[in-house]
Amino acid sequence: xxxxxxRRDQITEHLSDHxxxxxxxxxxxxxxxRLYDLYAAPAYSLALRVVRDRDLAADVVQDAxxxxxxxxxxxxxxxxxxxTWILTVTHHKAVDIVRREERRRxxxxxxxxDAPDRSAPVEEQAWQGVAREQVRAAMSKLPDPHREVLELxxxxxxxxxxxxxxxxxxxxxxxxxxxxxxxxxxELLAASGMHPEQEWNxxxx
Amino acid sequence: MEHVDELIAAHALxxxxxxxxxxxxxxxxxxxxxxxxxxxxxxxxxxxALSAPGAQPPPELRDRVIxxxxxxxxxxxxxxxxxxxxxxxxxxxxxxAVPVLAVAVVAxxxxxxxxxxxQSAHDIAAVTNVGNVGSLVAYQSGDATxxxxxxxxxxxxxxxxxxxxxxQSVPVAAGTFPGGDGISFTLTRHASPGDTVVITLxxxxxxxxxxxxxxxxxQLPA
Numbered sequence: 158x159x160x161x162x163x164r165r166d167q168i169t170e171h172l173s174d175h176x177x178x179x180x181x182x183x184x185x186x187x188x189x190x191r192l193y194d195l196y197a198a199p200a201y202s203l204a205l206r207v208v209r210d211r212d213l214a215a216d217v218v219q220d221a222x223x224x225x226x227x228x229x230x231x232x233x234x235x236x237x238x239x240x241t242w243i244l245t246v247t248h249h250k251a252v253d254i255v256r257r258e259e260r261r262r263x264x265x266x267x268x269x270x271d272a273p274d275r276s277a278p279v280e281e282q283a284w285q286g287v288a289r290e291q292v293r294a295a296m297s298k299l300p301d302p303h304r305e306v307l308e309l310x311x312x313x314x315x316x317x318x319x320x321x322x323x324x325x326x327x328x329x330x331x332x333x334x335x336x337x338x339x340x341x342x343x344e345l346l347a348a349s350g351m352h353p354e355q356e357w358n359x360x361x362x
Numbered sequence: 363m364e365h366v367d368e369l370i371a372a373h374a375l376x377x378x379x380x381x382x383x384x385x386x387x388x389x390x391x392x393x394x395x396x397x398x399x400x401x402x403x404x405x406x407x408x409x410x411a412l413s414a415p416g417a418q419p420p421p422e423l424r425d426r427v428i429x430x431x432x433x434x435x436x437x438x439x440x441x442x443x444x445x446x447x448x449x450x451x452x453x454x455x456x457x458x459a460v461p462v463l464a465v466a467v468v469a470x471x472x473x474x475x476x477x478x479x480x481q482s483a484h485d486i487a488a489v490t491n492v493g494n495v496g497s498l499v500a501y502q503s504g505d506a507t508x509x510x511x512x513x514x515x516x517x518x519x520x521x522x523x524x525x526x527x528x529x530q531s532v533p534v535a536a537g538t539f540p541g542g543d544g545i546s547f548t549l550t551r552h553a554s555p556g557d558t559v560v561i562t563l564x565x566x567x568x569x570x571x572x573x574x575x576x577x578x579x580x581q582l583p584a
Contacts, residue, residue, distance in 0.1 A: 179546030234544025
């Protein structure tokens with residue numbers, strides 16, 4: 158029999174995220190590697206922004222991708238995009254660390270990590286760069302109090318009651334402000350042509 | 363529930379206090395409208411991740427993560443003969459050793475299953491595009507799995523897969539599936555190199571010969 162097996166990276170390259178995850182659910186390591194290549198950078202950037210430590214951020218990403226591997230067969234594709242799931246799992250793991258280690262929240266970033274990493278972007282998927290600019294532009298258009306609740310909740314890991322305390326406003330205000338901020342962000346993203354509930358990985362189409 | 367919309371936005375940010383989180387979880391279990399709302403909010407929340415300064419994970423992390431999902435099981439050279447040898451001394455073990463051995467046998471069975479899965483996952487023969495639906499992944503074993511997205515079949519209809527063996531014209535039924543996002547449907551019969559695979563939309567629960575329109579087709583490379 159002649160070997161007509163194509164290279165695995167050629168196979169996984171044109172699969173959608175849902176297709177990749179379906180293969181991962183069957184225990185396909187190459188599809189898993191491809192998902193890692195697609196989403197490790199945004200997951201790591203998120204984890205680093207939350208835990209502010211490179212080693213811890215790497216541990217968070219490893220934990221998150223292990224969870225993806227172990228739970229892929231239980232992923233309900235009607236519940237949304239694999240990219241959302243991967244970043245949500247990463248976010249939960251990172252925030253849980255920050256909540257355990259309260260001091261991380263106020264600690265300065267180790268070394269100068271607020272500066273963008275110049276060594277790297279060659280590897281970044283083109284669509285990610287575009288999406289990143291769209292999200293940053295949308296965030297910058299939010300009224301300051303809206304952006305503040307989103308950043309403190311999402312990146313600093315404050316719960317609603319902790320936010321009320323920190324901002325010295327009633328918890329009801331925090332809740333309604335969070336709700337308004339999320340809706341405003343969704344509308345700003347939609348206005349810029351980004352629909353985060355659709356598949357992000359446009360490298361296949 | 364009155365404030366549930368507000369709580370869902372915070373839930374998507376993983377920012378609820380524990381008592382509110384329990385409240386929302388309970389409500390979500392019985393409310394499809396709020397689950398849909400949560401899906402939307404979670405997508406917005408994940409988009410916020412992209413506003414973090416872009417950083418690259420350390421290159422060695424990739425190897426670490428892939429090593430962490432478990433070892434690649436090497437294929438044993440002559441598994442069949444090895445198994446015979448194992449069984450040949452089974453009757454001679456003492457009663458004391460039996461429980462230990464039973465554990466070992468279970469472990470061996472699990473190992474065999476994982477080995478099979480591992481092999482089938484790796485022995486991909488071809489991947490072809492199936493119209494707008496997605497891809498057909500054909501394995502060396504003859505198994506073929508359709509992965510992709512297809513609008514759910516309308517009421518009283520089903521999608522049906524067919525294999526037309528190379529050089530023939532009569533489609534052979536290869537199973538039905540309802541469609542939807544994230545399909546992973548393994549055909550109920552093997553597909554070989556050169557075969558054509560067709561997906562049709564069939565009335566009722568499908569049947570042995572196609573009656574409905576073809577929605578997509580693909581041919582495996584010969």
